[in-house]
Amino acid sequence: MTVQLQAQHLQFAYLPERNVLDDVSLEINAGETLYILGRNGSGKTTLLSCLAGLITPAAGQVLLDGQDLLSFGPAERARKVGLIPQMHTPAFSYTVNEMVMMGRAPYLGWLGSPSRDDQAIVDEALAQLGLFELRNRPYTEISGGEQQLVLIARGLAQKCQLLLMDEPTAHLDLSNQHRILEIVSQLGDRGLSFIISSHSPNNALAYADRVLLLEGGKVTAYGSPEETLTEPKLSAIYGIRTEVITNGDGKPLAVVTQRPIALEPKSLRDPHSPLGQIFARSKAEPQLILVTGLSGVGKTTWCTQLIGLARDAGLKVNGLLSPSIFEDGRKVGIEVVDLHSGDHRQLARLREEGSAALQTPRWAFDSEAMDWANQVLTESGASDLTVIDELGPLEFFQNEGLTAGMAKLDAGDYKVAAVVIRSALLPQALSRWPNAIIVNGSAKTLP
Amino acid sequence: MPSTNAAPSRLKTTITGIALAALPAILFALALLLGRYPIGPLDVGRSLLSPIFPKLGADIPEIARRLVLRVRLPRALAALLIGASYGGTGAAFQAIFKNPLVDSNILGVTSGAGFGAALALLLLRNEWQVQLFAFAFGLLAVGLAFFGSRLYKSSPLLVLTLMGILVGSLFGSLTSLLKYVADPLDTLPAITFWLLGSLSSITWSSLPVLAFVTLLGVFFLWLIRWRLNILSLGDAEARALGVNPARSKLCIIIVATLMTAAAVSVSGVIGWVGLVIPHAGRLLVGPDHKRLMPASILMGASFLLLIDNIARTLLPGEIPLGVLTGLVGVPVLALLLRRGRRGW
Amino acid sequence: MKKTLTKLPFLLLAVILALSACAPAATPPTVTQDAAPTEAATDAPVEVIDAPFTAQVDPDLVEAFTALYQAFYPEGTPAIVPSEADLLVTAAAESDEVPAAIPATFLPGAVMLPRSDSPAAADFAAFVISSDGQQALIDAGLLPEVSTVTDQGGNSVEIAQPLRTLISTYGPVTAMIYAVNGEETLAAASYLGARDAAGAAAMEAIDPRFQDLIGDDYFSQTEFNIEEAARLAPDLIVTSLRTEWLATAGELGIPIVLYDAETPDRLKEAMLLTGELFGPHATAQAEAWVAYYDWITKSILSQTETIAEADRPSVLFTGTEPLRVASGEMYQTSLIEIAGGVSASGELTGYWNDVNLEQIAAWDPDVIIVPPYGGATVEAITENPDWQILTAVQEGRVYRMPKLVVPWDTPAPDSTLGIIWLAERLFPELETPDCAEQANFFYNTFYDYAIPSEQVESICAIN
Incomplete structure (x- = not known):
């Protein structure tokens, strides 16, 4: 098989210093289908535009049949690579036939109009996709699936060898998705290659020859679906726990997302419970529990309960807990408690000018107390349970605050760590610690 | 679904095509035959042939011969050209702006031309200078809008539209300023007369530039007609189809602006035609510019001929064209919308 | 020669006006300095022995005359004489035939006519029609407040x-x-x-x-x-x-x-x-002025009334643009009719109307008048090849309405001259009033302006 399109170290930025694509390389052989997966804003559409030659990368190059894409003229390029953009409604209600005819543009001169031969090619493309009967219907009045087929037919009329499709199955129901992807697959069998951006790992599992995972413009994985669509890699790019369901032979069949698991601290007493299992596994390798949930659901309470039960069970506990300080029924400060020694200091107080009526008051942190807390974490010895309450935007984005806690987790220097983290930061946390267990931190009162 | 699924049969398409092509010819003939000065059809015919066969014109009253050759003929030709120009540029602008609610005035050409004419009327008062100023300021306005929009990087089409509106308002205000300082007995009536738009002062001397620019422009629009389909899909899709949208659009804007400025500079401001004719065209032949462009050109020419025939014959006083384009155009369009299909 | 009879009253009128209004100002003899009489009177209350001028006053006007005299000469006593006075104070002459002379009319129907070249009498006549003179009569209860x-x-x-x-x-x-x-x-x-x-x-x-x-x-x-x-x-x-x-x-x-x-x-x-x-x-x-207007109308009518409707020249009055014409409701149409013509565009209504050349050809006027404003020129019509089809252009009968300041076609006092001028253009063979003569009279009488004769000639000349 020959390499049809090759991208080498592509870099692109709309604004200076804000790379949308960063060192992206990929290649596709004739007849292959490449899926590009990634979250919204990860750079999928930009990558497709680069590959189609619509935008010029700041660095790196795209080779088409071994030749620099930029050396082709627009029409010449369009005869080789087609791009089907995300679906939108055109301003004028062209008929299906007229829409498909537009695929002949690269073959017609600047001032040319389609001829009988062009119509024959269009008729063939329409017939191939079963659209011939719809040819005089306005494009704006047919279903979404049919519209997508029309755009594919346009790609066929364009007679190119590689079609780039930007989220072709978005907004389509299950049956239409299936219909489109089967047609794409059959066209692939006839030697047409596809690069498809998608939000569906399952479609990629079913139809892709290769998969490229994109996050923040960087390639995090590239290879066969089996290699790339693994639990940690998917968890990392989507920021949620995923589970890959396999058949008996270990061949992946589907990717499903997992909800945060509900662990009751009191189940610690039962060694066969999931929580008991976690502590059992911690003897072999460190276990990270991310305690999450909306603000105020009781994440600190959940930790307090776990600490109490762990101590009752004779386990050694260290780390930090930060309970709120209340005054006249409103939260006015945050305290930090060393779980090993029981020492505590005031870590933060309400800013004077801040309005207490705000849902999330701004806190003024005491840098000495923060230094002390980091020292506690650094100097804490071995333990069975390390609790850190909590790691927030300060730690993840600004590299400030409880930096010692981040270092400890990165180093795997714990047996079981229970770390309080707000839901919004889960993607960051999971891409940093892909094996973390996500726990719903809604506390219930102990019996 | 009888209306939407019915393929436009070859016969129907042919009939529509013949009708659209015949209409301007019929109305052109009517323009030569009709007028406030009674001239018999035979005399009109012989007058027309008299430059080639002087014998034919021998027994026609000189006044009739001159009216046909020097008044009716240039005026009918001007109506034909200006109508075709408005129809064609309207369709082209609606395509490249992906917006069925614009015409070639969206970038301020008319406002600029109006200002140029008012300025020339205020300072110079010479017919060809007024035309020259109108033409030059029409181009200047579009140039300002176009290069002004280059200052912003994002969403070029939207910025261009916005700049067009800004430049149009600017020149509109400047024209108001000129009207304000103009002598109410002296210059102001001339400015108002010009701004209202009229074909009554058309002579052969107005025609050469108009004909040259319009014929070349119409030919260009006719050649590029199918490409307008692709441009109307948007820049990204056009580029994916191997078309350089920026270059194509620039060419179309330049050509359409030249055409509009040439039309405005001889006739004053005639609104409405460029906006509405492409709609009527779409209802008749569909949105495919391969058919729509010729249809818009022919319908624009027919429409302005019809309007002008009414304007100059119905009453002793000329009826302002702007009044008639609305009065005649709206019912016609409403009728077409009623029987037409949905969508643009 | 032909117009001697008609112009005589106006010459007379002009002379009287010139005497009453343009006489040089002079100090009354009782005053020793160059100062206003009232001031002088208070500054130097010299016993007046001789009045500055003598007056012959109708008995019913003595009261008004005395009031005015005392306003002008606060310490003085008028010298009223039965005859051969410097100033005649009397009732205005009534006449339908000719426009009345316009002497100083200080009360309705009462005038002062200087009868000698006494500067004091002329000054006094000017005073009685000034605001101050009127004020004196109001104070005396002779004019309403x-x-x-x-x-x-x-x-x-x-x-x-x-x-x-x-x-x-x-x-x-x-x-x-x-x-x-x-x-x-x-x-x-x-x-x-x-x-x-x-x-x-x-x-x-x-x-x-x-x-x-x-x-x-x-x-x-x-x-x-x-x-x-x-x-x-x-x-x-x-x-x-x-x-x-x-x-x-x-x-x-x-x-x-x-x-x-x-x-x-x-x-x-x-x-x-x-x-x-x-x-x-x-x-x-x-x-x-009204009498003057009526006289002009009558003079022209006397010459033109025998002309049949069909033989009257058709006149097109164009506006600021050649293709803009006056409607039948405009003053210009009245002007044409008084001058003996027929308005070509009289069927139109409203204000100025925009028309096309073909319509003008259908009217085919005998005479075209362009206005003296809006940049309109005769050449815009006569030098336009397309307009050569019109009788008026072929016969060279395209004229520009004159003006000194106010255009003669507008509904203002000067339009009397517009009528005269137009009648002259329409009927050069008839003995209608003479433009130059009447322009001279008009500006002297109604604008107090001694219009230079070369200006009159250039205005009235055929353009």
Whole structure:
């Protein structure tokens, strides 16, 4: 098989210093289908535009049949690579036939109009996709699936060898998705290659020859679906726990997302419970529990309960807990408690000018107390349970605050760590610690 | 679904095509035959042939011969050209702006031309200078809008539209300023007369530039007609189809602006035609510019001929064209919308 | 020769006016310094032995004469003599035939006629028709304190007398004010036809205050600067009925008189109204103008009434553009009809109408008149090859209406000359009044302007 399109170290930025694509390389052989997966804003559409030659990368190059894409003229390029953009409604209600005819543009001169031969090619493309009967219907009045087929037919009329499709199955129901992807697959069998951006790992599992995972413009994985669509890699790019369901032979069949698991601290007493299992596994390798949930659901309470039960069970506990300080029924400060020694200091107080009526008051942190807390974490010895309450935007984005806690987790220097983290930061946390267990931190009162 | 699924049969398409092509010819003939000065059809015919066969014109009253050759003929030709120009540029602008609610005035050409004419009327008062100023300021306005929009990087089409509106308002205000300082007995009536738009002062001397620019422009629009389909899909899709949208659009804007400025500079401001004719065209032949462009050109020419025939014959006083384009155009369009299909 | 009979009364009138108005100012003999008489009288109460002039006074006018005399010479006693006086104070002569001479008319129907070249008598005659003279008569209870007029909008307006300060925002009315001798009261005015260099120069020659008075930036039919108006504190504002700012100006509480003179009858009415605003002398002046208008009409009619309707020349009056023509409802049409022509575009209604050349060809006028404003030129028509099909162009009968300041085709006093000029163009073979002669008379009589003879000739010459 020959390499049809090759991208080498592509870099692109709309604004200076804000790379949308960063060192992206990929290649596709004739007849292959490449899926590009990634979250919204990860750079999928930009990558497709680069590959189609619509935008010029700041660095790196795209080779088409071994030749620099930029050396082709627009029409010449369009005869080789087609791009089907995300679906939108055109301003004028062209008929299906007229829409498909537009695929002949690269073959017609600047001032040319389609001829009988062009119509024959269009008729063939329409017939191939079963659209011939719809040819005089306005494009704006047919279903979404049919519209997508029309755009594919346009790609066929364009007679190119590689079609780039930007989220072709978005907004389509299950049956239409299936219909489109089967047609794409059959066209692939006839030697047409596809690069498809998608939000569906399952479609990629079913139809892709290769998969490229994109996050923040960087390639995090590239290879066969089996290699790339693994639990940690998917968890990392989507920021949620995923589970890959396999058949008996270990061949992946589907990717499903997992909800945060509900662990009751009191189940610690039962060694066969999931929580008991976690502590059992911690003897072999460190276990990270991310305690999450909306603000105020009781994440600190959940930790307090776990600490109490762990101590009752004779386990050694260290780390930090930060309970709120209340005054006249409103939260006015945050305290930090060393779980090993029981020492505590005031870590933060309400800013004077801040309005207490705000849902999330701004806190003024005491840098000495923060230094002390980091020292506690650094100097804490071995333990069975390390609790850190909590790691927030300060730690993840600004590299400030409880930096010692981040270092400890990165180093795997714990047996079981229970770390309080707000839901919004889960993607960051999971891409940093892909094996973390996500726990719903809604506390219930102990019996 | 009888209306939407019915393929436009070859016969129907042919009939529509013949009708659209015949209409301007019929109305052109009517323009030569009709007028406030009674001239018999035979005399009109012989007058027309008299430059080639002087014998034919021998027994026609000189006044009739001159009216046909020097008044009716240039005026009918001007109506034909200006109508075709408005129809064609309207369709082209609606395509490249992906917006069925614009015409070639969206970038301020008319406002600029109006200002140029008012300025020339205020300072110079010479017919060809007024035309020259109108033409030059029409181009200047579009140039300002176009290069002004280059200052912003994002969403070029939207910025261009916005700049067009800004430049149009600017020149509109400047024209108001000129009207304000103009002598109410002296210059102001001339400015108002010009701004209202009229074909009554058309002579052969107005025609050469108009004909040259319009014929070349119409030919260009006719050649590029199918490409307008692709441009109307948007820049990204056009580029994916191997078309350089920026270059194509620039060419179309330049050509359409030249055409509009040439039309405005001889006739004053005639609104409405460029906006509405492409709609009527779409209802008749569909949105495919391969058919729509010729249809818009022919319908624009027919429409302005019809309007002008009414304007100059119905009453002793000329009826302002702007009044008639609305009065005649709206019912016609409403009728077409009623029987037409949905969508643009 | 042919017009000697008709022009005689006007020459006489002109001479009288020149004597009464243009006589050089002189100090009364009792005064020893070059100062105003009233001042002199208080400064130096010299026992007057000889009165400065003698007067012959009708018995019923003695009271008024004495009141005026004592206002002018506070310490003096009038020398009333039975005959051979310097000044004759008497009832105005009544005549339908000729326009009345316009001597100093100090009370309705009562005039003062200098009978010698006594400068004091002339000064006194000028004083009696001034605002101060009027004030003296009002104080004596001989003239009303408030004059009530009905304006052309149908409103009854009360105007305190004498009128001392006035704003005119409508050019034709400004011309009427000049024609009734009221221009000294103007504080600001909008002028017609004074924007071009020639018009401005002529207007400045007529009134040296012109450049100070011209208020087009503040006051016009569309514009009314209320702050500037308040600053000028006028007793009265005069304007057109078709004015946009009446409600705003009403806020000042200054009386407003509205004009709507688009026909000959309305124009005469407007002139008489203007006279009424100022008092007896202005009224006499206005009546003289009306008589003049009627005389012109009659003179031309006497020559043209025998011409059959079909033989009357068809006249097209074009506007600022060659293809813009006057409607039948406009004053220009009346002008054409009085002059003995028929308006080609008389079937049109409204104001100016835009037409096409073919319509003009269908009318095929015998004569085309272009206006002296809006940049309209005869050449725009005669040098346009397409217009050669018209009889008027072929026969060279395209003329530009003249003007000195006010265009002669507008409904203003000067239009009397427009009629004369047009009749001359339409019927060169008939003995209608002579343009140059009448222009000379008109500007002398109604504008107090001794128009240079070469100017008259160039205006009346066939262009």
